[in-house]
Amino acid sequence: MDSTFLANLSWSLAVLVHAAIIITALIVIPRGRKPTAAMAWILLIVILPGIGVVLYLVIGSVRLPEKRRAEQARIDGIIRGRVQQNALAMTDAEWPRWFQRVVQQNEELTALPASTGNAASLYGDYQASIDAMAAEIDTATSFVHVEFFIVAWDDTTRGFFAAMERAVARGVSVRLLADYVSTRRLGNSKETLAELDRIGVTWAWMLPVMPFQGKYQRPDLRNHRKIVVVDGRVGFMGSQNLISRDYDSEKNIKRGLKWQELMTRLTGPVVASVNAVFLSDWLIETGEDLSATEHLAPDAIETTSAGGAGASGTDGLLCQVVPSGPGYDTENNLRLFLSLIYGATEKVIITSPYFVPDEAMVYAITTACQRGIEVQLFVSEIGDQFMVWHAQRSYYTALLEAGVRIFLYPAPFILHSKHFSIDDDIAVIGSSNMDIRSFSLNNEVSLMVRGASFVAGMREVEQGYRDAGRELTLEEWRREPAKATFLDGLMRLTSALN
Numbered sequence: 001m002d003s004t005f006l007a008n009l010s011w012s013l014a015v016l017v018h019a020a021i022i023i024t025a026l027i028v029i030p031r032g033r034k035p036t037a038a039m040a041w042i043l044l045i046v047i048l049p050g051i052g053v054v055l056y057l058v059i060g061s062v063r064l065p066e067k068r069r070a071e072q073a074r075i076d077g078i079i080r081g082r083v084q085q086n087a088l089a090m091t092d093a094e095w096p097r098w099f100q101r102v103v104q105q106n107e108e109l110t111a112l113p114a115s116t117g118n119a120a121s122l123y124g125d126y127q128a129s130i131d132a133m134a135a136e137i138d139t140a141t142s143f144v145h146v147e148f149f150i151v152a153w154d155d156t157t158r159g160f161f162a163a164m165e166r167a168v169a170r171g172v173s174v175r176l177l178a179d180y181v182s183t184r185r186l187g188n189s190k191e192t193l194a195e196l197d198r199i200g201v202t203w204a205w206m207l208p209v210m211p212f213q214g215k216y217q218r219p220d221l222r223n224h225r226k227i228v229v230v231d232g233r234v235g236f237m238g239s240q241n242l243i244s245r246d247y248d249s250e251k252n253i254k255r256g257l258k259w260q261e262l263m264t265r266l267t268g269p270v271v272a273s274v275n276a277v278f279l280s281d282w283l284i285e286t287g288e289d290l291s292a293t294e295h296l297a298p299d300a301i302e303t304t305s306a307g308g309a310g311a312s313g314t315d316g317l318l319c320q321v322v323p324s325g326p327g328y329d330t331e332n333n334l335r336l337f338l339s340l341i342y343g344a345t346e347k348v349i350i351t352s353p354y355f356v357p358d359e360a361m362v363y364a365i366t367t368a369c370q371r372g373i374e375v376q377l378f379v380s381e382i383g384d385q386f387m388v389w390h391a392q393r394s395y396y397t398a399l400l401e402a403g404v405r406i407f408l409y410p411a412p413f414i415l416h417s418k419h420f421s422i423d424d425d426i427a428v429i430g431s432s433n434m435d436i437r438s439f440s441l442n443n444e445v446s447l448m449v450r451g452a453s454f455v456a457g458m459r460e461v462e463q464g465y466r467d468a469g470r471e472l473t474l475e476e477w478r479r480e481p482a483k484a485t486f487l488d489g490l491m492r493l494t495s496a497l498n
Contacts, residue, residue, distance in 0.1 A: 019463040022046055036359060040493060063185045065217050066405050068284060072327040075280045080111040087190050090301040098343045099426070099450065105339060106322050106448065109332045112276060114320035118268030120449060122457050124464070126245045130156060131250060134163035138229045144174040145278040146302065147206075147227040149431070150241035153192040157242050167201035172201070172404040177281055180205040181222045186248060207443075221326050225440040226431050227278055233261050235274040237447060238263030238429055239418045242436070255412060258373035262417035262461060264429050277323050277445050317451035323442030324432065333432045334439040340422050347374040353380055356391045356435035362398065369403035378465045380415045381408040409469045421459070425452045429469055453488035461495070
């Protein structure tokens with residue numbers, strides 16, 4: 001064979017292989033995937049077939065393995081069966097009809113009901129939040145459940161670890177879940193794990209990436225929840241991880257970065273729902289069912305009116321816990337957020353550190369503006385994640401032109417709080433960002449609250465953000481250099497690869 005023939009043969013084979021890859025991608029990728037995500041993957045594979053195929057094989061699946069999803073569905077079925085007989089009657093004339101439907105939607109998706117007779121308080125001070133959780137652990141007599149995306153033993157969290165040690169010494173069962181990838185990558189992870197072992201905490205990894213032990217899924221599917229439950233009577237949840245305010249990172253320390261968070265302390269029947277999320281995660285990760293032994297069983301979730309167990313001295317808040325993540329068939333948190341925004345009649349105020357919404361969320365927010373609703377968005381002036389921060393900025397033009405008021409929280413702080421309020425009586429707080437990753441790839445937990453007193457507290461927090469930061473105007477934004485906006489658009493394209 002001469003060289004010309006070989007060259008033509010090689011070229012023909014390459015074209016055929018490339019065509020086969022594209023045809024296969026067109027058949028496989030769109031199945032069960034949003035059009036924008038499917039188009040992003042197909043475009044990557046067309047332009048860079050080798051890299052695109054490898055990336056798709058590694059991170060192309062947005063669902064956990066079938067075994068994990070089946071176990072989540074089984075647990076939800078158990079919870080649904082046990083709480084059905086005590087379902088909260090949605091006949092209260094004070095409830096807007098649309099809100100009743102949101103409550104119904106949440107329960108249909110997660111099996112967790114709404115409950116009344118709850119109390120909640122907010123913690124915006126970083127150290128005070130950790131100290132408050134430690135103080136509650138010091139009152140524990142039966143059990144302590146701790147679940148965090150990131151767990152670190154450092155100067156900020158030593159009091160929390162000491163409280164867990166004292167609880168273990170009193171004979172209290174202390175269990176801890178930590179996300180495998182996010183905690184293991186810390187520089188002091190070995191010391192943290194050694195300390196947990198030393199003080200006697202029973203701990204386990206969430207979503208471990210251990211292929212040789214049969215524990216593997218898409219490696220960037222993470223458990224992003226932040227939960228503490230003490231004796232089933234007090235619970236905490238929100239945005240804060242169990243780590244120093246600078247995340248024990250030399251890079252962050254050099255930049256002077258500090259994280260600003262918001263947590264909520266809960267009492268009342270809703271604590272059983274928070275605990276149910278922990279029990280579910282513990283069962284899925286360890287195979288150990290705690291519900292029938294020392295801890296609150298799913299059927300202990302109460303849906304009574306004010307005055308029920310644990311409701312003493314409450315503010316009478318209606319609360320509903322909404323877990324979400326790739327273990328479910330749909331994006332529970334996204335559906336909750338959309339439903340509430342479309343139900344708003346006066347104002348929508350959003351705080352999200354990583355604001356990279358999908359098309360449905362953009363339409364909901366801009367449609368709210370067109371309905372004459374006041375919409376405000378609080379984000380950080382600077383970012384700690386290059387790609388996400390630039391992708392977030394790519395939405396500012398459309399939001400500002402629609403009438404959204406954007407407030408920038410000042411450097412060197414990273415506004416990491418995750419919450420939003422609707423009108424003057426509905427709010428959501430939890431671990432979920434308003435971004436594609438939180439909607440599809442992370443295990444998250446959100447708390448929906450209906451109660452003017454709680455929203456009034458959130459209004460004070462929002463005013464604090466407003467006072468500390470500044471408003472970004474459309475005129476100012478239009479002066480952004482082309483180089484920066486080019487990066488914004490480029491990073492926006494990569495955000496669709498989910």
